[in-house]
Amino acid sequence: MTTDHAPDTARRQRWLVPAFCLLAGVGYVVIFLIRHEPWMALIGFVIMAGYGLVLVLTSRRSETAALLRGELTDERRLDINRRASSFTLNVLILVAVGGFVISLLQGHDGNPWILICAVAGTTYLASIAYFARRG
Amino acid sequence: MSKELYIVRNDLRELRRAKGLSQETLGRVLGVSRQTINSIEQGRYDPSLPLALRITRYFGTTIEEVFHDDGPCA
Secondary structure: OOOOOHHHHHHHHHHHHHHHHHHHHHHHHHHHOOOOOHHHHHHHHHHHHHHHHHHHHHHHHHHHHHHHHHHOOHHHHHHHHHHHHHHHHHHHHHHHHHHHHHHHHOOOOOHHHHHHHHHHHHHHHHHHHHHHHOO | OOOOOOEEOOOOOHHHHOOOOHHHHHHHHHOOOHHHHHHHHHOOOOOOHHHHHHHHHHHHOHHHHHEEEEEOOO
């Protein structure tokens, strides 16, 4: 198990999420300007850029902010990220299965829930097989 | 695998204080965050074998002298 990252990688990681937030903000601006909704463009940009800025400003004091910023700089933080991702996925699967059942009960064909469940199930199966071989 | 919860105590805090190091400094030396050092000291996080080895090598000691297996939790 690797326990830490090279300083250069860690430095790059620190700016990946804020840069993505800024890019997403610019994306909102472009999309809403094309749709002739300047206020939504502004709101979208402020929310995304603001989120990135908050992460940059608070990540030194708050480990939660650091993790959200993508500072997975050691094994414990990687472990936290893995557990949070796994928990999030479990919730999403529960929602997808629930959505599928409700969709069937309402007389629909279960789309798109069935597709999400199928992708999740296939990915889980393939991942288990891959990681079991990899050890 | 046993479902019993094992408690592994450690003397990291004592070793660090004996050297006059802060959690931040020790974290920097070992390549981990200050919060990770704090979590190990409080017994909330058990380090991986590579990190445990780095800790013991840094303090010039052995795994058994730093980490103590108290057996399954009652």
